[in-house]
Amino acid sequence: MTDGTPGFSRRNFLATSAASTMSVALLDRGARAAPTPAQANPREPLKLTLKINGRDRELSLDPRTTLLDALREHAGLTGSKKGCDHGQCGACTVMMDGRRILSCLTFAASAQDHDITTIEGLAQTDGTLHPMQQAFIDHDAFQCGYCTPGQIMSAVACVKEGHANSDPDIREYMSGNLCRCAAYPNIVDAIKQAAPQMKEG
Amino acid sequence: MRPFEFERASDNQSAIATFNDLRSADIDAVNAQIQYLAGGTTLIDLMKLDVMKPTKVIDINALQQANGNIEFKNNGLRLGAMARMSQVADHADIQQNYPVIAQALRLAASAQIRNMAAIGGNVLQRTRCTYFRDTSYANCNKRAPGSGCAALEGVNRSHAVLGVSDQCIATYPGDFAQALMALDAQVELDGPRGKRTIPFASLHKKPDQTPNIETSLTPGELITAFNVAAAPYAKRSLFLKVRDRESYEFALASAAVALDLDNSNVRQARIALGGVATVPWRAKEAEAALAGNKIDDVTAKRAADAAFADAKPREHNAFKIELGKRTLTRALLQAAAMEVPT
Numbered sequence: 441m442t443d444g445t446p447g448f449s450r451r452n453f454l455a456t457s458a459a460s461t462m463s464v465a466l467l468d469r470g471a472r473a474a475p476t477p478a479q480a481n482p483r484e485p486l487k488l489t490l491k492i493n494g495r496d497r498e499l500s501l502d503p504r505t506t507l508l509d510a511l512r513e514h515a516g517l518t519g520s521k522k523g524c525d526h527g528q529c530g531a532c533t534v535m536m537d538g539r540r541i542l543s544c545l546t547f548a549a550s551a552q553d554h555d556i557t558t559i560e561g562l563a564q565t566d567g568t569l570h571p572m573q574q575a576f577i578d579h580d581a582f583q584c585g586y587c588t589p590g591q592i593m594s595a596v597a598c599v600k601e602g603h604a605n606s607d608p609d610i611r612e613y614m615s616g617n618l619c620r621c622a623a624y625p626n627i628v629d630a631i632k633q634a635a636p637q638m639k640e641g
Numbered sequence: 642m643r644p645f646e647f648e649r650a651s652d653n654q655s656a657i658a659t660f661n662d663l664r665s666a667d668i669d670a671v672n673a674q675i676q677y678l679a680g681g682t683t684l685i686d687l688m689k690l691d692v693m694k695p696t697k698v699i700d701i702n703a704l705q706q707a708n709g710n711i712e713f714k715n716n717g718l719r720l721g722a723m724a725r726m727s728q729v730a731d732h733a734d735i736q737q738n739y740p741v742i743a744q745a746l747r748l749a750a751s752a753q754i755r756n757m758a759a760i761g762g763n764v765l766q767r768t769r770c771t772y773f774r775d776t777s778y779a780n781c782n783k784r785a786p787g788s789g790c791a792a793l794e795g796v797n798r799s800h801a802v803l804g805v806s807d808q809c810i811a812t813y814p815g816d817f818a819q820a821l822m823a824l825d826a827q828v829e830l831d832g833p834r835g836k837r838t839i840p841f842a843s844l845h846k847k848p849d850q851t852p853n854i855e856t857s858l859t860p861g862e863l864i865t866a867f868n869v870a871a872a873p874y875a876k877r878s879l880f881l882k883v884r885d886r887e888s889y890e891f892a893l894a895s896a897a898v899a900l901d902l903d904n905s906n907v908r909q910a911r912i913a914l915g916g917v918a919t920v921p922w923r924a925k926e927a928e929a930a931l932a933g934n935k936i937d938d939v940t941a942k943r944a945a946d947a948a949f950a951d952a953k954p955r956e957h958n959a960f961k962i963e964l965g966k967r968t969l970t971r972a973l974l975q976a977a978a979m980e981v982p983t
């Protein structure tokens with residue numbers, strides 16, 4: 441059965457310490473008995489291979505780790521942002537097999553065997569920006585920039601899905617990305633610039 | 642979030658088999674210790690909030706192949722439960738022949754969430770009642786049976802006016818369920834005690850005295866598909882959703898309407914309401930009020946009045962009665978005016 445309190449303190453511990461998940465799990469095993477003997481220990485870290493931006497990453501993660509936390513805290517890819525952690529803002533948007541999803545509501549363990557693309561994987565290897573990244577710069581489509589990685593990932597998907605054919609269409613299909621700085625009109629302009637370039641490219 | 646065991650199921654039988662040693666058939670599936678994980682947009686959200694507390698999570702996304710197909714059969718549509726909301730919303734044949742389904746899904750959540758969420762998980766999404774989602778409130782009969790209901794005398798602007806009880810007034814938040822309700826869908830289930838098919842209308846349960854029991858699914862029962870008959874009213878159908886902001890928001894009031902007309906007289910009307918009720922709400926009184934009539938301002942308004950005759954408002958949500966009526970009235974007029982391909 442559940443025993444919440446240790447789980448909570450441990451989560452804070454995980455979030456605030458630099459210790460590897462492996463040593464955390466060992467600590468746990470020493471400190472407490474498994475809940476039911478027949479079950480595998482849910483505190484055992486999972487050994488996962490995540491394919492991120494074309495590269496396989498071996499990670500050892502607590503099953504509770506979201507894809508967003510795996511990217512930011514374990515793979516060192518801090519481009520994807522945590523705005524709400526509850527699916528309400530879009531700052532954590534990444535691609536999974538080319539489709540935009542929210543990494544804060546995806547367990548890292550579920551992302552195995554899928555291709556993950558983050559904002560870090562959008563530019564070409566020689567550093568040439570993706571047309572959407574360039575368009576965001578050209579149109580000043582941000583102020584503080586916090587929502588921007590999510591906006592750009594979502595915008596690329598919006599174009600690829602064929603939902604960037606008119607201003608209302610863009611606004612509707614970009615509604616999953618909130619911008620506290622309200623850069624919305626410039627974001628629409630950026631997408632209109634990048635859309636035809638993406639089709640050529 | 643509390644610790645849990647994570648497994649990925651490779652087929653329906655192995656997913657269901659994980660429930661074999663679970664001894665809690667008396668509770669409804671949404672409260673079981675083991676939870677299936679589809680898109681995770683309800684489950685992971687509520688696990689983070691400590692509202693859902695499974696000790697084991699069975700990832701069923703690998704069942705996409707087996708349970709994710711959209712098929713047109715001679716007498717209807719079969720939607721695999723693992724089809725994503727976006728797949729169904731973007732399907733040209735569904736947009737044309739079952740518009741209410743495509744529209745309800747397209748107007749829900751965001752593009753990202755629609756890519757993630759499976760339609761099986763969608764119909765099992767939980768209420769957005771703030772007191773249910775925030776465990777710092779002790780009183781929530783749905784979350785903690787017998788603890789009371791903080792919403793009755795609290796901030797209840799978003800709460801239901803239909804199907805409420807003195808124990809819970811939480812709104813069923815989804816959109817797609819109303820489309821399935823209006824089109825009289827059937828649900829295919831597979832579970833520890835075998836397969837069965839139930840009417841979609843019997844899936845959700847009104848709160849009554851046990852708001853913690855939300856569905857008629859037993860633990861381990863897996864939704865495998867929804868079947869929708871190619872009824873004459875399916876093509877003349879639509880979904881109208883009214884909300885606080887234009888997009889990426891739950892309904893304050895919504896109407897799923899499907900009409901079969903005989904020279905502009907109603908042969909059959911099918912109506913389901915959302916945003917205003919504790920469960921996907923079939924408005925039978927409104928349907929009856931329309932039968933045999935031509936739909937115009939007067940008859941549509943009369944039907945809408947009938948739909949809300951038994952509404953029970955609280956302090957902050959009385960506006961939903963008028964809003965709900967106007968939403969239904971407009972939906973009926975629009976559906977009657979639709980140009981329907983033959």
Ligand SMILES: Cc1cc2nc3c(=O)[nH]c(=O)nc-3n(C[C@H](O)[C@H](O)[C@H](O)COP(=O)(O)OP(=O)(O)OC[C@H]3O[C@@H](n4cnc5c(N)ncnc54)[C@H](O)[C@@H]3O)c2cc1C
Pocket residue numbers: 526527528670671676677678679680681682683684685686722723748749750751754757758759760761762763764765766814815816817862863864865889890891892
């Ligand atoms: C910010 C936000 C806005 C939203 N706005 C809307 C909106 O406007 N309209 C709307 O309708 N919805 C909205 N939603 C809700 C969203 O549509 C649902 O969360 C989603 O559809 C649930 O599907 P899922 O696959 O992610 O389910 P999951 O979270 O994976 O599962 C939900 C529940 O269903 C169970 N389950 C899943 N699949 C099956 C199956 N095949 N058989 C049996 N049990 C199963 C799980 O065990 C769990 O209990 C919103 C959500 C968020 C976060």
Ligand code: SF4
Pocket residue numbers: 768770771772773780781782783784789790791792793808809810811852
């Ligand atoms: S309305 Fe229902 S879900 Fe909300 S606090 Fe009351 S009992 Fe809980």
Ligand code: FES
Pocket residue numbers: 521522523524525526527528529530531532533542543544545
């Ligand atoms: S951080 Fe994922 S949607 Fe806000």
Ligand code: FES
Pocket residue numbers: 581582583584585586587588618619620621622623
């Ligand atoms: S640029 Fe500041 S939140 Fe969007």
